Amino acid sequence: MTWILPEGASLDLEGISSPLQVLRGLGGGSQGQVFEVEVAGERLALKWYLPACIARDPHLKRRLGESIRATAPSEAFLWPLALVTPGPDALPLLRLTEPGFGYLMELRPAGFVGAHEHVGGHLAIGLLQVLRAGFFLAEAFHALHLKGLCYKDISLGNLFLEPSSGRILICDNDNVDVDGRDLGSVLGTPGFMAPEILMGRARPGANSDLFSLAVLIFRLLTRHDPLRGRRELAIRCLDEPARRRLYGEAPLFIFDPIDASNRPDPIEHAAALITWPIYPEPIKLLFEQTFCAGLQAPQRRALTGQWMAALAAALDQRQLCGSCGQETFPAPSDPAPLCWSCGCPLAPPTRLRLPHGQVTAAAGNELHPHHFDRLLNLRLDQPLARVEAHPSAGDLLGLRNLSDQAWRAELRSGQQLVLKPGQACNLASLVRLITPAGAVELPC
Amino acid sequence: MPFPNVRLANRPLHFIYICDCSGSMEAQGKIQALNQAIRQSLPGMAEVARQNPEARVLVRAVGFADRAAWHLEQPTEVQQLQWLDLQAGGITAMGEALELVAAALQSPPMEERALPPVLVLISDGQPTDDFDAGLAALMRQPWAQKAVRLAIAMGHDADTEVLQQFIGNDPGGGLPAGEIPGASGQRPLHRSGRSPRRPLQASNATSLAQYIQWASTAVVGAASMPASRMAGSGPQANIPLPDLPPTLMDPTDDVGPLVW
Numbered sequence: 001m002t003w004i005l006p007e008g009a010s011l012d013l014e015g016i017s018s019p020l021q022v023l024r025g026l027g028g029g030s031q032g033q034v035f036e037v038e039v040a041g042e043r044l045a046l047k048w049y050l051p052a053c054i055a056r057d058p059h060l061k062r063r064l065g066e067s068i069r070a071t072a073p074s075e076a077f078l079w080p081l082a083l084v085t086p087g088p089d090a091l092p093l094l095r096l097t098e099p100g101f102g103y104l105m106e107l108r109p110a111g112f113v114g115a116h117e118h119v120g121g122h123l124a125i126g127l128l129q130v131l132r133a134g135f136f137l138a139e140a141f142h143a144l145h146l147k148g149l150c151y152k153d154i155s156l157g158n159l160f161l162e163p164s165s166g167r168i169l170i171c172d173n174d175n176v177d178v179d180g181r182d183l184g185s186v187l188g189t190p191g192f193m194a195p196e197i198l199m200g201r202a203r204p205g206a207n208s209d210l211f212s213l214a215v216l217i218f219r220l221l222t223r224h225d226p227l228r229g230r231r232e233l234a235i236r237c238l239d240e241p242a243r244r245r246l247y248g249e250a251p252l253f254i255f256d257p258i259d260a261s262n263r264p265d266p267i268e269h270a271a272a273l274i275t276w277p278i279y280p281e282p283i284k285l286l287f288e289q290t291f292c293a294g295l296q297a298p299q300r301r302a303l304t305g306q307w308m309a310a311l312a313a314a315l316d317q318r319q320l321c322g323s324c325g326q327e328t329f330p331a332p333s334d335p336a337p338l339c340w341s342c343g344c345p346l347a348p349p350t351r352l353r354l355p356h357g358q359v360t361a362a363a364g365n366e367l368h369p370h371h372f373d374r375l376l377n378l379r380l381d382q383p384l385a386r387v388e389a390h391p392s393a394g395d396l397l398g399l400r401n402l403s404d405q406a407w408r409a410e411l412r413s414g415q416q417l418v419l420k421p422g423q424a425c426n427l428a429s430l431v432r433l434i435t436p437a438g439a440v441e442l443p444c
Numbered sequence: 445m446p447f448p449n450v451r452l453a454n455r456p457l458h459f460i461y462i463c464d465c466s467g468s469m470e471a472q473g474k475i476q477a478l479n480q481a482i483r484q485s486l487p488g489m490a491e492v493a494r495q496n497p498e499a500r501v502l503v504r505a506v507g508f509a510d511r512a513a514w515h516l517e518q519p520t521e522v523q524q525l526q527w528l529d530l531q532a533g534g535i536t537a538m539g540e541a542l543e544l545v546a547a548a549l550q551s552p553p554m555e556e557r558a559l560p561p562v563l564v565l566i567s568d569g570q571p572t573d574d575f576d577a578g579l580a581a582l583m584r585q586p587w588a589q590k591a592v593r594l595a596i597a598m599g600h601d602a603d604t605e606v607l608q609q610f611i612g613n614d615p616g617g618g619l620p621a622g623e624i625p626g627a628s629g630q631r632p633l634h635r636s637g638r639s640p641r642r643p644l645q646a647s648n649a650t651s652l653a654q655y656i657q658w659a660s661t662a663v664v665g666a667a668s669m670p671a672s673r674m675a676g677s678g679p680q681a682n683i684p685l686p687d688l689p690p691t692l693m694d695p696t697d698d699v700g701p702l703v704w
């Protein structure tokens with residue numbers, strides 16, 4: 001690749017107070033190139049735009065400036081930190097006729113991979129992490145929309161995942177705009193765009209973000225596309241006009257409860273048929289809401305808060321199948337749940353009773369502050385306790401205190417003990433845990 | 445427990461190089477430059493293929509000189525591809541090459557469902573056989589009509605007329621010179637008059653490498669997975685083509701001073 005900024009050069013740029021050293025090129029796309037740089041001892045990423053991109057999007061610079069002033073909605077965004085333009089000494093070093101501008105952001109930490117790696121089946125990841133990723137994505141959009149902003153062009157290409165934790169990062173935040181103002185040129189990416197945008201009936205904003213968010217969550221959860229069923233099989237050459245029909249002119253959800261004419265094909269669309277039964281009813285209802293009524297009526301689409309609640313609730317009821325070990329998500333109200341993977345009946349699990357909700361005792365499940373206080377925001381990133389398997393006796397489950405305060409444990413023997421931060425205690429012997437946030441009760 | 449072992453169904457994307465191997469390609473290291481450019485472009489192409497879970501990118505190549513023949517006949521996944529050098533010598537049987545490609549795009553052997561194929565014709569001269577018959581045979585195939593057809597002219601002796609016929613009419617045709625629509629049929633962007641719907645003029649090894657890289661990454665990306673759309677796009681072509689690589693000013697051109 002020929003780099004626009006010479007690797008190794010020190011550039012004097014307006015917008016930052018110290019000179020910037022270009023360490024190496026990281027990559028380039030249709031919009032510009034991204035470099036690893038060092039400014040005042042700190043490693044950052046610098047995106048530099050190509051003239052064609054700036055010409056197409058006359059308000060780009062203004063939007064970036066406003067985003068920088070507004071600051072990042074949450075840590076999930078690789079948000080622009082500073083806008084930079086070349087100073088007189090830097091001009092001759094740029095390999096462009098029109099020098100343009102760029103912006104600084106944080107470097108994407110190692111361990112995050114493109115979400116397409118998951119959808120393409122190249123990634124070892126668990127259902128727990130995938131559901132968490134869906135939650136974090138909804139949470140990020142929640143924070144963005146609460147700031148009055150919209151993203152406009154979310155797709156697999158700007159989402160990154162950490163497979164071990166399910167944490168996410170959203171890149172390419174340069175289309176972010178004040179919702180409803182429409183100071184931008186981007187429409188979105190076909191396949192993720194809401195039908196009214198693809199068909200030119202509306203301009204992108206928070207409502208169309210909700211459609212794209214649902215598509216992304218669907219693709220994370222199923223590795224399939226919500227609108228590609230039998231109708232896709234009738235298409236020989238999948239080109240622009242065909243995508244327009246599939247996603248804009250005549251979209252139909254593959255699991256539409258009333259119209260079954262676009263169901264997945266058992267061979268071509270096996271991923272959808274295998275994964276859909278995994279998920280609890282409330283999640284499926286949000287997809288139906290968004291991809292049936294919400295296809296044509298943007299105000300009917302599932303909201304970010306609804307996604308967060310449904311995904312967090314699914315994680316609370318996660319249970320490992322006693323026969324095959326797979327992660328399952330049976331509803332507590334289901335009298336005779338079966339494992340989606342091996343078909344065996346699932347034994348009634350132990351459920352930890354909390355002031356607000358229940359959490360199934362399964363290795364990896366966590367207790368969060370919102371389980372103790374319903375007024376707190378749903379969050380998954382500050383767990384108070386985690387269920388863990390005993391390191392040598394795998395079927396023994398313990399609960400580890402992840403908080404920084406000591407808890408009082410009441411045991412079946414009538415004994416009491418103190419569970420210090422970082423310690424775990426055997427769940428089987430436990431009746432009750434008293435924490436400053438509230439009590440955790442086990443069934444007798 | 446791992447996520448179930450399933451993945452998004454994908455469609456084949458056939459990418460076919462149609463390469464001039466006539467004697468004139470021997471001059472000034474042109475054939476070497478072409479082999480190098482293709483070989484160098486493969487890692488980037490593999491990376492794009494990986495980022496597009498909807499596509500299975502399969503590469504083939506035809507060479508033409510006295511006769512046309514498959515240089516790489518088996519559709520090969522780009523990740524597995526090892527480029528063997530093309531050799532130059534002979535005349536320019538371009539028409540026959542197009543007939544070979546036409547046969548390959550017939551169904552069968554073409555799959556029933558696929559992404560639009562990408563055909564890249566590279567030449568430095570004039571066809572010496574019946575180009576019109578070859579092109580007509582090609583364009584009778586529905587998959588060829590749907591294909592993204594690109595052409596690269598190596599040096600200034602290439603017959604840009606026939607290359608333009610291969611590409612088809614520039615849908616932005618009829619515009620005054622210098623007002624060529626840019627990517628995705630948008631407003632004019634390339635004051636130089638460059639357009640992906642015209643033969644791309646490679647006048648040295650560096651620009652050849654850039655065009656080959658562009659065709660094998662940006663165009664493959666556009667044909668396999670849609671990219672961001674901008675407002676103001678005019679009537680959409682079958683596949684909106686990405687911007688051409690920018691003309692970068694490079695005082696320290698490290699690829700060599702060859703000019704064709």
Ligand SMILES: Nc1ncnc2c1ncn2[C@@H]1O[C@H](COP(=O)(O)OP(=O)(O)OP(=O)(O)O)[C@@H](O)[C@H]1O
Pocket residue numbers: 026027028029030031032033034045047078105106107108157171172
């Ligand atoms: N903050 C970052 N840290 C590390 N790498 C980054 C960062 N931002 C972008 N990159 C990498 O730089 C390359 C170019 O990224 P970018 O998203 O800007 O391309 P683009 O021009 O937007 O491409 P596209 O055509 O997909 O829109 C990619 O490989 C991307 O992963």
Ligand SMILES: [Zn+2]
Pocket residue numbers: 321322323324325326339340341342343344
């Ligand atoms: Zn099972």
